[in-house]
Amino acid sequence: MADELIIGDKALTSRLFIGTGKFASHELMGQAVSQSGAQVVTVALRRVDLDRPQESELNYIPAGCVLMPNTSGARTAEEAVKIARIARAAGCGNWVKIEVVTDQRYLLPDNYETVKATEILAREGFVVLPYMNPDLMVAKRLKEAGAAAIMPLGAPIGSNRGLKTREMIRILIEEIDLPIIVDAGIGKPSEAMEAMEMGAAAVLVNTAIATARDPVAMARAFSMAVEAGRMAYLAGLAPTREFAEASSPLTGFLV
Amino acid sequence: MKVLLNGREEDVPTSVTIEQLLNSKKITPGAVIVVVNSEVVKRELWPDFVIKEQDQVEVIRIVGGG
Amino acid sequence: MSFYDVYKQYEGFDFEGFFQSRTPDDVRKALAKEHLEATDYLTLLSPAAGNFLEEMAQKAHRITLRNFGRVIFLFTPLYLSDYCVNQCAYCSFNARNKFTRTKLTLEQVEEEARAIAQTGMKDILILTGESRQHNPVSYLKDCVGVLKKYFGCISIEIYPLEEEEYRELVASGVDGLTMFQEVYDPGVYARYHNGPKKNYHYRLDAPERSCRAGMRTVGVGALLGLADWRKEAFFTGLHADYLQQKFWDVQVSISLPRLRPSIGGFQPGYPVDDRSFVQILLAHRLFLPRAGITISTRESPEFRDNILPLGVTKISAGSSVTVGGYARPDGRAPQFEISDPRSVAEIKQMLIQKGYQPVFEDWQQWDSLEQQLCNF
Ligand code: SF4
Numbered sequence: 001m002a003d004e005l006i007i008g009d010k011a012l013t014s015r016l017f018i019g020t021g022k023f024a025s026h027e028l029m030g031q032a033v034s035q036s037g038a039q040v041v042t043v044a045l046r047r048v049d050l051d052r053p054q055e056s057e058l059n060y061i062p063a064g065c066v067l068m069p070n071t072s073g074a075r076t077a078e079e080a081v082k083i084a085r086i087a088r089a090a091g092c093g094n095w096v097k098i099e100v101v102t103d104q105r106y107l108l109p110d111n112y113e114t115v116k117a118t119e120i121l122a123r124e125g126f127v128v129l130p131y132m133n134p135d136l137m138v139a140k141r142l143k144e145a146g147a148a149a150i151m152p153l154g155a156p157i158g159s160n161r162g163l164k165t166r167e168m169i170r171i172l173i174e175e176i177d178l179p180i181i182v183d184a185g186i187g188k189p190s191e192a193m194e195a196m197e198m199g200a201a202a203v204l205v206n207t208a209i210a211t212a213r214d215p216v217a218m219a220r221a222f223s224m225a226v227e228a229g230r231m232a233y234l235a236g237l238a239p240t241r242e243f244a245e246a247s248s249p250l251t252g253f254l255v
Numbered sequence: 256m257k258v259l260l261n262g263r264e265e266d267v268p269t270s271v272t273i274e275q276l277l278n279s280k281k282i283t284p285g286a287v288i289v290v291v292n293s294e295v296v297k298r299e300l301w302p303d304f305v306i307k308e309q310d311q312v313e314v315i316r317i318v319g320g321g
Numbered sequence: 322m323s324f325y326d327v328y329k330q331y332e333g334f335d336f337e338g339f340f341q342s343r344t345p346d347d348v349r350k351a352l353a354k355e356h357l358e359a360t361d362y363l364t365l366l367s368p369a370a371g372n373f374l375e376e377m378a379q380k381a382h383r384i385t386l387r388n389f390g391r392v393i394f395l396f397t398p399l400y401l402s403d404y405c406v407n408q409c410a411y412c413s414f415n416a417r418n419k420f421t422r423t424k425l426t427l428e429q430v431e432e433e434a435r436a437i438a439q440t441g442m443k444d445i446l447i448l449t450g451e452s453r454q455h456n457p458v459s460y461l462k463d464c465v466g467v468l469k470k471y472f473g474c475i476s477i478e479i480y481p482l483e484e485e486e487y488r489e490l491v492a493s494g495v496d497g498l499t500m501f502q503e504v505y506d507p508g509v510y511a512r513y514h515n516g517p518k519k520n521y522h523y524r525l526d527a528p529e530r531s532c533r534a535g536m537r538t539v540g541v542g543a544l545l546g547l548a549d550w551r552k553e554a555f556f557t558g559l560h561a562d563y564l565q566q567k568f569w570d571v572q573v574s575i576s577l578p579r580l581r582p583s584i585g586g587f588q589p590g591y592p593v594d595d596r597s598f599v600q601i602l603l604a605h606r607l608f609l610p611r612a613g614i615t616i617s618t619r620e621s622p623e624f625r626d627n628i629l630p631l632g633v634t635k636i637s638a639g640s641s642v643t644v645g646g647y648a649r650p651d652g653r654a655p656q657f658e659i660s661d662p663r664s665v666a667e668i669k670q671m672l673i674q675k676g677y678q679p680v681f682e683d684w685q686q687w688d689s690l691e692q693q694l695c696n697f
Contacts, residue, residue: 250382
């Protein structure tokens, strides 16, 4: 049986999502995505620079990839909703990564506005993947609001610091009956692998690939790490003993 | 007449259509989305959609993003 | 969506085949997992897992300590009325049993409350048989009005109600519901129940209705002995899990009522021995690390003491299971025979001796807290 990740109406075989920002060139981005086998890529909406119209990145994204526009730039639920609607009208399909960032110092997501936006967009038929600060209660509210998956951050955006929120993400994986996709903060393939070993459904990587010396090779490395981590998770990691010393029997009273 | 184009005030000919406006800015229509006063205007309507004085026009495109 | 939809997913599932095919390795794997899936849970209920009780117990003990600490909550049942129109074969209050029925007046409720409160108990579970004529919701509300003065936590174990009625009771001061499905297998259920209780679905959805009505704690359970315990335990756990997932602000707990002799000499068709009982308890704990697990005085003192470290979080103490039995223990018909006759003080002492802290009140209702503050 194929190990597929079902989100919305899509059955994915790759569990590496790639963000397409920050690459040195459109070509490199396109190659990195296709070499990694990623099937979901995030994109953003921006105003056209009227003085210097540019070629669209879309032409470089391998055919068949699911486009997931993010709502970056939104500071409120209303703005995120607006951006999502525009993206859908632009033909990006109905997936959306909700990203509402009010805090401009650490760029941490505003969970409250994110829940509001998720509720509205899910009702409008979007496949909503909210980016959030890992908080169990918020994740539950997002699920109730109709999120298709939850995307907790591993560390502040672009920080390449790894899984700083490990314990909180572990709780989300345990408690939330939706795919948990670790977004932001993953700086190395080993960190992506760790997230997958823990049971994350997928990881989203952008900066670490885009800013590597060789983004294409790094994309492949991530793809292998994600696969290895997933395989380890499915194989069932060997039990680590919580206590070394033998405990006294608890069921000795049973004959 | 004056319109707000991507947040910038611009002088455009009276009763200009979206299509004419994009052409004048040398924007390839294939890759952009046009939003007038917060409403997305469908591509089919561009040749006939006339922009009015003080309209807020946003020309948006998809870019790389994480 | 109702829990029945979850139940239906297993229609046609070959439980027997699954149980028989489980190997020691399957059990080890399930035991190694931090988060158990439904199939792991079922594996821990299989005959193969019966040989791993010690391993399961060690893990269950650790999980319980981690989640609850060395604390055991105490509660006392209070029977208000033994009028009942149903004919549950296993219950002494069964309408076919001839004895003079009784129902506490509000003065008697107060007497009972005083007698129980004197022992230090603060958490009370009120019970009645099913009779909308004798034990209507309005009567329960009146009783709650009296009991509120003595107890911080009031739970009900009565016939299933409408959501609106639960809401009324919550408003009047009830914070918990206990509702045993008795048996999850609809066929067996139909065999043992008559009267209004025959409605399987109405009962099955009652915990959910009460959650929607704002109940703070909800307990489910299956009477152990009525049907194949492996399956019954499985669905009990799934039911608790379903409620916990859906109503995440509700504290969900499981009880393990093992059938006791009652008037009428009912013999359980599927008796559950101690080993099996322990296996169920452990599987529950491992599947639902944070659910409450309640053990009543149906179990003997020695057995209760022994299973305390295996995942138990709440026990009843100093229980009387007759109507009016606290103020005047005059030998009326009990709902079932209790096995642990120890007083609250004795239970308290036992817990302390075993290194547990007895807790008499899980939480304080806001309004009583407010009252306290106002009294300053
Ligand atoms: S179990 Fe409840 S409903 Fe059934 S006879 Fe006893 S009191 Fe009545």
